[in-house]
Amino acid sequence: MAPLKAFLTQLEAKVEYVARGGDPRLLEGCLNIVLTGNPGAGKTTAARLLARWLRAHGLLQQDVFVERNALELKGTHIGWTCPQVKEMVAASMGGCLFLDEAYALSGSRDGDRGDSFADEALRTLLTELENNRTSLCCVLAGYPEAMERLLRADPGLLRRFPHILRLDDYAPSELAAIAASTAHARYGLRLADGVLEALAEHIDRVHRADIPKRNASLAVGVIEAAMNRLASRLAGEAAIGGAAPDPAQSNAADPRTLLAEDFGILHSRASEEGERADVLRRIRLLPAELAPARELLLGLCARLSLAFPPSGGADDGSSLLDRAGRLAIVGADGADGAAVARLLHELLRAHGRLTGSLVERSATA
Known part of the structure; x- marks a missing residue:
């Protein structure tokens, strides 16, 4: 919301100037705005906040x-x-007046002006806004690329909409705060001490590639998944993707408190390093007949350790690992392919690349 805050700060300075005796015509300019941003970036929320602010001032x-x-x-x-x-x-x-998905007025999301009804709607809207330049605030909102095509398609839009604000994606710390707020407001839950900071690091490390696609909805999804783990943990079942509960935690049995493990977060750097070391030790103990798999897992372990240090953010090399994983394990009768699959799952989970459990099935089942 930083661009919106900067815009409102500038307007507030004008309001203060007029209040101190400045020319009131300074506040008679056109307030129409184009808001762009990725999915979940808060365009609708920003428009509502803007309207309330303008009314209050x-x-x-x-x-x-x-x-x-x-x-x-x-x-x-x-x-x-x-x-x-x-x-x-x-x-x-x-x-x-707030118009969401305003790029529909271009005829299609690809900027095709072949839709006569959309063309008529846009022409009529621009005429009405021109005739009532200072009588209302109109906000057009949509995804950045589609809105850019719409603005290029009709130069009249830029004259009627002098302010263009792009809302940035939320930072991991902001998404963690949204998650905590959602947990409290919707479900009456709280995060245990220290979990908010750990959740921000977890989002940065595990969900970074999803932020531009989801933003605030990612935070909601994280809470919903954590609630499922909370229910499983309290029911005595294995927490999905989480470590075993720590009896030393006073909140372990509190049904209204979300622990780090409910988010698939390991309790501490020491335990995280210990889990990684244990997986590495067992990879090295794979028998000779599984040597190719052992070398593959050791190489992957080295790449993961470099890209995802314990309890820290990923470096630029992590992009090499942000892809769908596919692996076929082929071997003679008696070769323990299941052991390799289990180690691969544990390796990826220990480095925060997986949060779910391993599902084993036979193709003949």
Whole structure:
């Protein structure tokens, strides 16, 4: 939300200037904004916060927030689109009109202007905004690339929308805070002491590649998965992807407290290093007939240790490992392929690349 905060700080300076006797016409400019950001980056939340801020500072005359998906502006028959758009703008007068997925007004997500209904909706919207430049705030929101194509397709948009803000992806620490807030607000749960910081490191190490695709929804998913582990742990079952509960923890039996293991996080750097060392020792003990598998696992172990140091973030080399894993184990009768698969799973889990359990099945079952 840093770009939005900077924008509001600039507006606040103008409000303060006018309050001290400055020319009030300084606040009569167009407030229309384009908000872009990846999925879950908070575009809708930002628009609502913006509307409340503008109203609280007297820049909007009405406590009105009209939220629509841009697809709703497109008519299904000739003569329907224009009145629909005008009615929506009229309902937003004095307040804020928020149009999500605004790239739909370009005709398609690929920027194809071949959709006559979308073209009519966009032309009507721009005309209405031009006729009411200071009577409302209109916010167009969408994914960055699609919105850039829309802005390039119609130069009139840039004149009517002088402010373009791109919301950054959430940082791991912010996602951890969102997860903690979600746990408390939705489920009445709290994180045990020290877990918030560990969760931020865990998100950075394990879920970094997913952040641009999910953002805030990633934090919600992390909490939902942790609740499943919490239920399994309290029921006496093996925690999915977690270490065994530590009896020394006073919160171990508290049904309202999420522990590190509920997030698939090892308790400490020492225990993490110990688990990695144990897996490495057992890899080295693989018999001679499994020498090719042993060398493969040792090489993978070296790469993982370099890219994912214990309880720390990954370096740039981690991108080599952010890919789907596929491995076929072929051997003569009696070769223990299952042992290799189990060690591979434990190796990846010890380095934070897997959080789930190993499922073993026979192809003939």
